[in-house]
Amino acid sequence: MDAGRELKRIRARLRREGLDGVTAEEWRGSVRLTGAVSEWQRKVDAGWIAAGHGFRGVINDISVPGVSEETLSFPAVGESRNDLEGRAFDVVIVGGGVIGCAAARELSRYDIRIALFEKEEDLAVHATGRNDGMIHPGFAAKPGSKKAHYNVRGNRLYTTVTEELGIPFRRPGSMILIGNPFARLLLPLLAARARKNGVDGYRSLSRKEVARREPSLTKRQYGAFLLPSSGILSPYDLTVAMAENAAANGAEIFLSTGVSGFRMNEDRIAEVVTTRGAVKAGVVINAAGIWADTVAGFADDRFFSLHGRHGVDCILDKGKGKYLSTIYAMPSFSQIHEKTKGGGLVPTIDGNILVGPTAREVPDRENYETELEDIRKLHRHIKLNERLSPADIITYFAGIRACTYDEDFIVEGSRRVGNLVHAAGIQSPGLASAPAIAQDLARITVGILSRNADVKLKESFDPRRKSPPVPSRMSDEERGALIARDTAYGRIICRCEEVSEGEVRDALRSPIPARSIDGVKRRCRAGMGRCHGGFCTPRVVEIMAREMGIDPSEITKKGEGSPLFSGRIGAGREGNHETC
Numbered sequence: 001m002d003a004g005r006e007l008k009r010i011r012a013r014l015r016r017e018g019l020d021g022v023t024a025e026e027w028r029g030s031v032r033l034t035g036a037v038s039e040w041q042r043k044v045d046a047g048w049i050a051a052g053h054g055f056r057g058v059i060n061d062i063s064v065p066g067v068s069e070e071t072l073s074f075p076a077v078g079e080s081r082n083d084l085e086g087r088a089f090d091v092v093i094v095g096g097g098v099i100g101c102a103a104a105r106e107l108s109r110y111d112i113r114i115a116l117f118e119k120e121e122d123l124a125v126h127a128t129g130r131n132d133g134m135i136h137p138g139f140a141a142k143p144g145s146k147k148a149h150y151n152v153r154g155n156r157l158y159t160t161v162t163e164e165l166g167i168p169f170r171r172p173g174s175m176i177l178i179g180n181p182f183a184r185l186l187l188p189l190l191a192a193r194a195r196k197n198g199v200d201g202y203r204s205l206s207r208k209e210v211a212r213r214e215p216s217l218t219k220r221q222y223g224a225f226l227l228p229s230s231g232i233l234s235p236y237d238l239t240v241a242m243a244e245n246a247a248a249n250g251a252e253i254f255l256s257t258g259v260s261g262f263r264m265n266e267d268r269i270a271e272v273v274t275t276r277g278a279v280k281a282g283v284v285i286n287a288a289g290i291w292a293d294t295v296a297g298f299a300d301d302r303f304f305s306l307h308g309r310h311g312v313d314c315i316l317d318k319g320k321g322k323y324l325s326t327i328y329a330m331p332s333f334s335q336i337h338e339k340t341k342g343g344g345l346v347p348t349i350d351g352n353i354l355v356g357p358t359a360r361e362v363p364d365r366e367n368y369e370t371e372l373e374d375i376r377k378l379h380r381h382i383k384l385n386e387r388l389s390p391a392d393i394i395t396y397f398a399g400i401r402a403c404t405y406d407e408d409f410i411v412e413g414s415r416r417v418g419n420l421v422h423a424a425g426i427q428s429p430g431l432a433s434a435p436a437i438a439q440d441l442a443r444i445t446v447g448i449l450s451r452n453a454d455v456k457l458k459e460s461f462d463p464r465r466k467s468p469p470v471p472s473r474m475s476d477e478e479r480g481a482l483i484a485r486d487t488a489y490g491r492i493i494c495r496c497e498e499v500s501e502g503e504v505r506d507a508l509r510s511p512i513p514a515r516s517i518d519g520v521k522r523r524c525r526a527g528m529g530r531c532h533g534g535f536c537t538p539r540v541v542e543i544m545a546r547e548m549g550i551d552p553s554e555i556t557k558k559g560e561g562s563p564l565f566s567g568r569i570g571a572g573r574e575g576n577h578e579t580c
């Protein structure tokens with residue numbers, strides 16, 4: 001690559017697009033943008049213009065007057081602790097999303113000391129807990145990209161991974177619906193792309209075949225492209241299960257522990273500074289999601305910038321689940337150059353239907369507010385199914401994808417810092433790719449550790465996790481036998497999702513126990529149904545207080561700073577009544 005020539009091209013394009021206030025320079029092999037623009041989208045446009053020219057990455061330091069960008073901060077954790085000061089680990093993983101937890105599990109195959117630090121009070125709180133749970137087939141990613149490579153590999157690995165971890169997974173397949181007779185001409189192109197990416201089992205379906213498969217689908221379809229390897233699972237179930245299995249194999253998972261900096265010794269990280277003291281680290285894995293560029297900056301290795309792409313999903317009532325068996329979408333072909341797959345209808349592993357996600361470039365990193373316009377955009381997908389209507393929406397949620405301007409994953413050892421490994425820019429399909437990314441993170445990490453020591457596989461490693469019982473997934477006989485052994489599984493706490501007291505208790509006694517209402521919800525679905533916890537929250541609070549040995553007033557929604565109760569009213573003889 002001729003850097004000078006490419007810079008000239010970038011500058012010319014910036015000028016043509018009216019971005020005269022932006023300067024592009026080379027910086028340690030990346031291209032760095034500075035200057036000022038009037039709107040956030042213009043900053044993002046400039047980043048995209050600078051991408052794809054052969055530089056290592058795009059660092060976008062353009063300012064947008066009036067728009068303040070979020071900076072990394074750590075949730076309060078009550079009394080300050082210094083209990084980790086001086087501890088030493090062979091590997092420190094920053095981030096308890098699916099990537100960090102998958103890496104912890106992969107590395108726990110080796111006889112090494114592993115610590116995972118997550119700043120939140122639970123795992124899977126950010127992008128990992130805010131996605132569609134779809135194990136994409138690997139079709140949509142650009143051929144030759146890391147996304148395509150990891151997605152196809154990750155998709156295949158899920159059959160074994162979910163079986164080992166004891167979490168539900170199935171492959172309903174996905175269909176790209178053809179919306180007009182001429183678009184059928186594109187089917188060979190779709191097949192060519194699937195072939196290039198190495199996707200398994202794809203084929204075209206006639207209009208009749210599609211209608212047979214999905215009787216509730218609009219009649220305005222002209223066939224489809226079927227990708228049978230597409231799967232679905234619960235992303236929090238998966239992530240918690242991966243972390244539990246890593247912990248069972250010796251990894252230490254530290255929640256409410258933020259990484260605020262590194263102490264460097266020349267070109268190596270000597271210590272990782274956390275909110276609970278500084279620890280020594282042989283290798284550091286940067287799996288910090290949307291903050292991965294900030295964490296890279298702690299080691300003076302910021303060769304890329306991340307920008308947030310906000311996405312909203314609606315969840316439809318479980319009662320409508322029976323009207324959707326395959327994942328599907330009818331993309332408009334004008335959308336082909338957009339940087340998103342466009343969303344669609346996705347059955348969830350728990351029987352709901354998800355509609356979405358949308359895609360909007362935002363300066364936010366952890367702000368999950370939704371706008372009416374986002375929800376309206378989802379109605380076009382709902383119209384694809386004649387049995388569904390916007391009245392079936394029970395709630396919606398938002399997530400933020402962590403995107404590089406090259407729109408590809410970064411999975412590599414740092415070129416400047418000898419013991420730093422990056423897993424950055426893991427936007428969609430990051431969930432689908434996680435097991436494959438984790439294998440490579442482990443391989444790179446073990447390679448670095450092996451320069452100074454002999455790294456051995458652990459003989460006692462057990463990939464299997466004993467999952468807690470879920471009565472609603474059992475036959476009547478199995479359920480009866482379970483309740484006969486332990487009556488707590490017969491007392492229903494959450495009526496919408498049919499969650500029993502035994503399951504809430506298990507969530508609080510699990511290897512990485514829930515410590516908040518949201519943590520319980522993630523592990524056993526209490527409060528996930530149509531009433532949003534209106535009925536079960538007081539019961540869950542009672543069980544939490546009993547199991548955790550604390551006063552109900554100490555229970556939080558999602559950790560410190562999110563109290564459920566604001567005071568007591570009517571201190572009657574039977575006890576006090578708390579106000580939510």
Ligand SMILES: Cc1cc2nc3c(=O)[nH]c(=O)nc-3n(C[C@H](O)[C@H](O)[C@H](O)COP(=O)(O)OP(=O)(O)OC[C@H]3O[C@@H](n4cnc5c(N)ncnc54)[C@H](O)[C@@H]3O)c2cc1C
Nearest residue numbers: 095097099119128131132134259289311399429430431432
């Ligand atoms: C709306 C939406 C829908 C999506 N749908 C799909 C889908 O269907 N299929 C798919 O494959 N992908 C999907 N994705 C993408 C997928 O969710 C992500 O690729 C994946 O979750 C990224 O995981 P992660 O571990 O890299 O990031 P995260 O889940 O964000 O985890 C990073 C963690 O690091 C922690 N952290 C950050 N900085 C620090 C620090 N300094 N100290 C300690 N902890 C720190 C954060 O708190 C966070 O928990 C979707 C994304 C969105 C937003």
